[in-house]
Amino acid sequence: MQAVPAGAVELDRGRIRELTARELAALNERTPKSAEMYQRANRTLSGGVASSYQLRDPWPIYLSHGEGPRVWDVDGNEYFDFHNGFGSMVQGHAHPAIGRAVTERYGQGTHFAAPTEDGVVVAEELARRFRLPRWRYTNSGSESTMDAIRIARGLTGRDDVMKIFGSYHGHHDTVMVSIGVEYDRIGPDERPNSLAYGAGIPQATVDLVHAVHFNDAESMERRIVELDREGRKPACVIMEAAMMNLGVVLPEPGYLEAVREITRRHGVVLIFDEVKTGLCIAAGGAVERFGVVPDMVTLAKALGGGLPTGAIGMSEEVARVVEDGSVYQVGTYNGNPLGMAAARASLLEVLTPEAYAHLDRLNDRIVAGCGEVVERYRLPAYTVGIGSKGCVTFSREKVVDYRTFKRAQDPELSELAWLWSMNRGIFMTPGREEEWTLSVAHTEEAIDRYVSVFAELAAELAG
Numbered sequence: 001m002q003a004v005p006a007g008a009v010e011l012d013r014g015r016i017r018e019l020t021a022r023e024l025a026a027l028n029e030r031t032p033k034s035a036e037m038y039q040r041a042n043r044t045l046s047g048g049v050a051s052s053y054q055l056r057d058p059w060p061i062y063l064s065h066g067e068g069p070r071v072w073d074v075d076g077n078e079y080f081d082f083h084n085g086f087g088s089m090v091q092g093h094a095h096p097a098i099g100r101a102v103t104e105r106y107g108q109g110t111h112f113a114a115p116t117e118d119g120v121v122v123a124e125e126l127a128r129r130f131r132l133p134r135w136r137y138t139n140s141g142s143e144s145t146m147d148a149i150r151i152a153r154g155l156t157g158r159d160d161v162m163k164i165f166g167s168y169h170g171h172h173d174t175v176m177v178s179i180g181v182e183y184d185r186i187g188p189d190e191r192p193n194s195l196a197y198g199a200g201i202p203q204a205t206v207d208l209v210h211a212v213h214f215n216d217a218e219s220m221e222r223r224i225v226e227l228d229r230e231g232r233k234p235a236c237v238i239m240e241a242a243m244m245n246l247g248v249v250l251p252e253p254g255y256l257e258a259v260r261e262i263t264r265r266h267g268v269v270l271i272f273d274e275v276k277t278g279l280c281i282a283a284g285g286a287v288e289r290f291g292v293v294p295d296m297v298t299l300a301k302a303l304g305g306g307l308p309t310g311a312i313g314m315s316e317e318v319a320r321v322v323e324d325g326s327v328y329q330v331g332t333y334n335g336n337p338l339g340m341a342a343a344r345a346s347l348l349e350v351l352t353p354e355a356y357a358h359l360d361r362l363n364d365r366i367v368a369g370c371g372e373v374v375e376r377y378r379l380p381a382y383t384v385g386i387g388s389k390g391c392v393t394f395s396r397e398k399v400v401d402y403r404t405f406k407r408a409q410d411p412e413l414s415e416l417a418w419l420w421s422m423n424r425g426i427f428m429t430p431g432r433e434e435e436w437t438l439s440v441a442h443t444e445e446a447i448d449r450y451v452s453v454f455a456e457l458a459a460e461l462a463g
């Protein structure tokens with residue numbers, strides 16, 4: 001990770017707003033068919049989209065297709081894809097090996113609600129990569145974290161849950177707490193507020209969830225002890241080993257080891273939510289990258305190579321409550337043969353050791369390239385990368401948790417950078433929270449394009 005350059009320049013806010021208005025007008029100009037499709041979609045599809053995370057003002061950009069590292073929108077604009085479906089498409093679009101597996105499976109029937117051999121092979125491979133012996137399947141990241149928390153509750157007989165303030169773990173009630181909070185509502189450092197994320201979440205559920213700040217193991221332990229004294233020891237700590245929704249926030253040295261030791265000592269189940277990190281930052285995700293083995297791992301996104309598939313990894317002790325029937329981990333589509341065929345081909349034929357070496361090489365190149373631009377223009381920013389993921393964080397201060405993110409990260413610059421990229425053939429994740437995900441199909445050409453587009457923005461900002 002790079003440091004913010006010494007003597008970083010003060011950016012002209014008026015200029016940022018002026019450029020943002022100009023780039024927004026240019027994007028509107030380039031996407032008339034998306035505008036038309038939005039008019040039509042909005043009549044029947046609420047907000048014109050399938051998920052509120054796809055909403056955009058004045059209209060979403062509708063895509064038509066993707067191939068390898070590229071996607072095209074309905075206006076025919078071509079982009080290098082650095083969004084990659086919120087990090088689901090680390091294999092690249094329409095990968096032939098996954099295509100073959102899915103086509104073959106289609107001819108043999110796509111759904112039985114009975115286990116198939118592919119599901120066994122995938123579990124064997126996940127057990128090897130993530131160092132957890134027992135696995136179950138789901139269909140999304142939210143299902144994975146929902147079931148994992150229920151399993152932890154079943155195992156411990158406790159209802160309370162601990163999470164990291166500002167971390168996103170999906171859209172079920174227990175984890176829709178203490179995310180997206182304004183800075184002045186975060187609450188005291190030692191006891192941040194538990195707040196519902198949007199309407200429709202019962203207060204009784206919110207009250208069971210306790211958030212602590214990332215990269216602070218001591219406050220986690222103090223909070224566990226305090227809750228224990230109140231007779232409310234948490235069943236689990238659910239966390240990302242590297243936060244992936246504040247840009248990328250890496251764990252400080254020793255933090256994950258301390259969390260592992262504390263949770264073990266207090267008998268609290270440790271869940272690493274690897275929906276974003278798993279299969280993307282290393283073959284065995286954060287477990288491999290940081291060498292810390294939790295009690296449970298949750299996966300989704302990249303697992304299915306573009307098909308909706310999720311998984312839960314468990315230690316033998318944790319899995320007992322599933323295997324003895326005391327916790328129901330169920331679902332009609334769990335282990336769906338089409339998803340399992342895609343996951344098997346992805347794990348065995350696409351996400352190979354060579355693929356991870358390629359992703360590391362490309363990520364080093366993009367991080368170094370963007371870092372050089374930051375230095376050259378003395379931008380109030382720094383770059384951070386890991387595996388296939390990374391970002392330029394627009395902040396004068398190193399972001400280590402949600403507090404520093406909300407205090408220091410620059411939302412206006414993030415918005416401008418997104419518009420700027422979209423108008424120059426770089427399809428990026430919208431919003432200040434996100435990062436790039438490279439795919440196996442990315443090449444140096446895609447990386448160099450990203451860096452040169454960023455350099456043009458930096459030059460424009462420097463005036």
Ligand SMILES: Cc1ncc(COP(=O)(O)O)c(C=O)c1O
Pocket residue numbers: 086140141142143145168169170171240244273274275276300301
């Ligand atoms: C870390 C993490 N966990 C869980 C989820 C939920 O996954 P899904 O959207 O597949 O339900 C997400 C989604 O972005 C995520 O980033």
